[in-house]
Amino acid sequence: MTQSVQPFGVRIRGTGSCVPERRLTNEDLSKLVDTNDEWIVQRTGIHERRVCDLSTEGTFTMARDALKNALDAAEMKGSDLDLIIVGTVTAEMTCPSVAARVGAALGAVPAAAFDLSAACCGFVYSINLAQALIQSGQFRSIGVVGAECMSSIVDYSDRTVSILFGDAAGAAILTRDPDPRIGCMYSTMGSDGSGWSSLYIPRRLQEVPVSDIDNPIALGHLRMNGKEVFRFAVTKFRDVIEDAMHKTGLTPESVGQVICHQSNIRIIESAREKLGLPHEKVYINIDRFGNSSAGSVGLCLDQLWRAGKIEKERPFVMVAFGGGLTWASGVWRV
Ligand code: COA
Numbered sequence: 001m002t003q004s005v006q007p008f009g010v011r012i013r014g015t016g017s018c019v020p021e022r023r024l025t026n027e028d029l030s031k032l033v034d035t036n037d038e039w040i041v042q043r044t045g046i047h048e049r050r051v052c053d054l055s056t057e058g059t060f061t062m063a064r065d066a067l068k069n070a071l072d073a074a075e076m077k078g079s080d081l082d083l084i085i086v087g088t089v090t091a092e093m094t095c096p097s098v099a100a101r102v103g104a105a106l107g108a109v110p111a112a113a114f115d116l117s118a119a120c121c122g123f124v125y126s127i128n129l130a131q132a133l134i135q136s137g138q139f140r141s142i143g144v145v146g147a148e149c150m151s152s153i154v155d156y157s158d159r160t161v162s163i164l165f166g167d168a169a170g171a172a173i174l175t176r177d178p179d180p181r182i183g184c185m186y187s188t189m190g191s192d193g194s195g196w197s198s199l200y201i202p203r204r205l206q207e208v209p210v211s212d213i214d215n216p217i218a219l220g221h222l223r224m225n226g227k228e229v230f231r232f233a234v235t236k237f238r239d240v241i242e243d244a245m246h247k248t249g250l251t252p253e254s255v256g257q258v259i260c261h262q263s264n265i266r267i268i269e270s271a272r273e274k275l276g277l278p279h280e281k282v283y284i285n286i287d288r289f290g291n292s293s294a295g296s297v298g299l300c301l302d303q304l305w306r307a308g309k310i311e312k313e314r315p316f317v318m319v320a321f322g323g324g325l326t327w328a329s330g331v332w333r334v
Pocket residue numbers: 034035036039040043044120159160163164199224225226227229230233263264291321322323
């Protein structure tokens with residue numbers, strides 16, 4: 001947990017996002033597995049999600065295009081960046097990083113570049129880290145991306161997983177600002193690895209936990225114990241938002257947007273109701289994009305930013321939880 005010292009301010013100069021054109025509806029899924037639109041909508045709030053054409057699209061192309069959009073919005077070039085961080089667990093290759101390829105594609109060489117693995121917390125972990133690096137004085141301009149091609153790791157014969165996930169990338173450009181009041185007011189990042197087997201992508205049979213040994217395992221594909229994740233998420237989400245608002249003195253009236261990782265509408269709604277937040281302050285796009293893991297918070301931020309919903313007077317909160325298990329939050333003033 002960190003309370004910012006703020007030697008420099010950190011400005012979000014621009015945001016961007018990218019989603020593939022291709023839509024995968026509940027109706028489409030019902031032709032692949034034993035499911036139906038009513039069950040999916042009631043249990044998750046999802047109507048459709050976007051999926052890459054894997055012959056031409058993937059985490060790299062979405063991350064590149066999202067960051068390019070953010071640079072354009074910030075009226076900056078790749079060469080203005082001195083670091084690129086991509087939060088992802090679906091990099092095409094473990095080496096090189098997606099970030100290094102994005103940097104080369106956007107003319108950011110010789111900016112530093114690395115990927116960050118924190119599952120659905122990828123964007124919030126990355127932006128928290130980036131702002132701390134700017135505040136430390138070491139970096140001036142950082143491109144932060146959350147990008148996930150979930151369709152490359154989803155087993156479309158597994159109905160518990162395939163209904164939830166979609167592909168997306170969201171990005172933000174952070175720059176050093178002389179006004180120390182601008183930027184991240186408070187952030188948290190945490191993990192509890194004892195819960196790892198609730199959400200994992202096995203590469204080798206040796207890694208498969210005892211609880212899953214009798215189940216069909218597709219190596220390289222996401223395994224999820226939905227009930228366990230739900231139990232963890234429903235209290236953690238509420239606690240993390242409550243902590244962020246409490247530590248910064250925000251109330252349901254004074255907070256701007258609360259940007260939640262789009263995991264499941266029931267998890268978000270449960271937190272919203274318990275905290276007394278009005279509907280219009282908790283953005284929802286899971287109905288159209290599903291759960292895009294590290295892509296989701298950045299995508300929401302970009303959609304809100306472009307719609308003029310991020311206000312100067314009202315700090316906004318970003319919050320996520322995911323595989324690891326991990327959780328993270330950040331409170332920002334723009
Ligand atoms: N379509 C139709 N029926 C389905 C189904 C599907 N896609 N998936 C499961 N079912 C069935 C189950 O077999 C079960 O049937 P039964 O009662 O006859 O045994 C019934 O529906 C209820 O299943 P259950 O697993 O209890 O559903 P749920 O209410 O827990 O919802 C999830 C399942 C996955 C939607 C929910 O657990 C969830 O969202 N968990 C959190 C996941 C998450 O957020 N992951 C990402 C973390 S970042």
